[in-house]
Amino acid sequence: MTTTHQFFVDMTCEGCSGAVTRVLKKLDVKFDIDLPNKKVFIESDKDTDVLLETLKKTGKAVTYIGPK
Known part of the structure; x- marks a missing residue:
């Protein structure tokens, strides 16, 4: 069963969200990045x-918030 998980990732710019995109593409999962929040x-x-x-591979602070 597929669940949508919500994570806090300390991203400050497009470069940060780009790093998240790169690591998640390797996992072959659907994802959405909300950079402002x-x-x-x-x-x-x-x-x-x-x-x-996987998200921690970006070098950013990551926290699991929970299922959406």
Whole structure:
């Protein structure tokens, strides 16, 4: 079952959201980036720990908020 997970990612610019896009494309998941609110929504059936670890590869501070 696919769930939409909401993460806080400390993004300040397009470059930051670009880094998020790059790491998430490797996972083959649907995602949406809300740069002004520093949120990333990921639609996936993968474990949240996998998503969190992937987002942390950007070097940004990442927090899992919960399911949307």
